Amino acid sequence: MSAAKRVQQWATFARTWHIFDCKWQDPYQSAHVIKKYLMGMHKPIYHPMNDCGDVVLCINSREVALRGDDWRQRAYFHHTGYPGGATWTLAWEVHNKDPTMIIKKAVYRALKGNLQRRHTMQRLLIYPGEEVPEDIMQNVTNQIRQFRPVPTRLDHIPEDEVKQFPKVMEYPEDYVLK
């Protein structure tokens, strides 16, 4: 095997590390995208029997956004196994307790329920904030594109830009400014 071919072999089968910023992202939509990278489905050499999945590093999982009133509508079910051991926890309570749980559960549910699932989940690293250990951060070579644009708050836009923005509404003539 020539040197060039050998490098190509390494590059093909090496695990790539991807980073995904969860800020203002829907966890259930982004789970679809993360799943593909975890299983290696974005590679042309993908095969279910082929161990070609990558590592995905999720940051800012505390800043995840759910749609509408999902935070209080969605319940997470758990059963201890004992009679009367069933509990239903609302999404915001789960997120209060552990800010990484929502994205973890979403990816876990997106994956197919086979023997590989737990091993695939081992390759998903989730951090609630932006602080990631240095030894993990130095492996990252790729960023996964975000699903939704991060919205800008009005008080974060400079004031003269707000004033200079084209206006649609005109006050009636007898309007008293408040």
Next chain:
Amino acid sequence: MSFLTRASCLAKNAILSTFVRSISTTNQLRLKQIHEYKEGSTLIVEATSVPSPNTELLVRAEKIKDLTPAEKPEHTCYMCALDLDVKHTDVLILSQFVRSDGCMLPRRITGLCRRQQKKIGKMVSMAQKAGLMINLTPSYCKKDPKQRYAYKKFNTYFDEKTIFMRNIPKPVDRFKR
């Protein structure tokens, strides 16, 4: 007691009705600002007319040359004619329809059609719930979405398709496997 409350209501209405009267003794009604200042021992309250800040930057469909006219010209207001795809994250547009305490302005002031008023009003409340216009809130607000109570402190986004829906469908995350 009930008579008393009714009387006070009437009195309130009387004040309000003088406030929005259409007949005036002055020449022309203009955008006004109320000034209070003291001159010696007398307090002077003055309503001075101010040029509207929006006039120079105003965008209207009639002024845009390349714009194709809207389908039903007889039912349109200026927002329908502009035919913009406004999202609840477009705070620079939505903040124009809002008072300084974050309330949506009524239709007699915004001059929108019924449908647009509903749509923009809902999007304003969406933006407020998402905490995107936190500086335009009542004075007792803590001005930080993360200080809110329970489920309200977490980030929320909205789908604009649900604005005119009777029943908002439950989110489905049954993944295709």
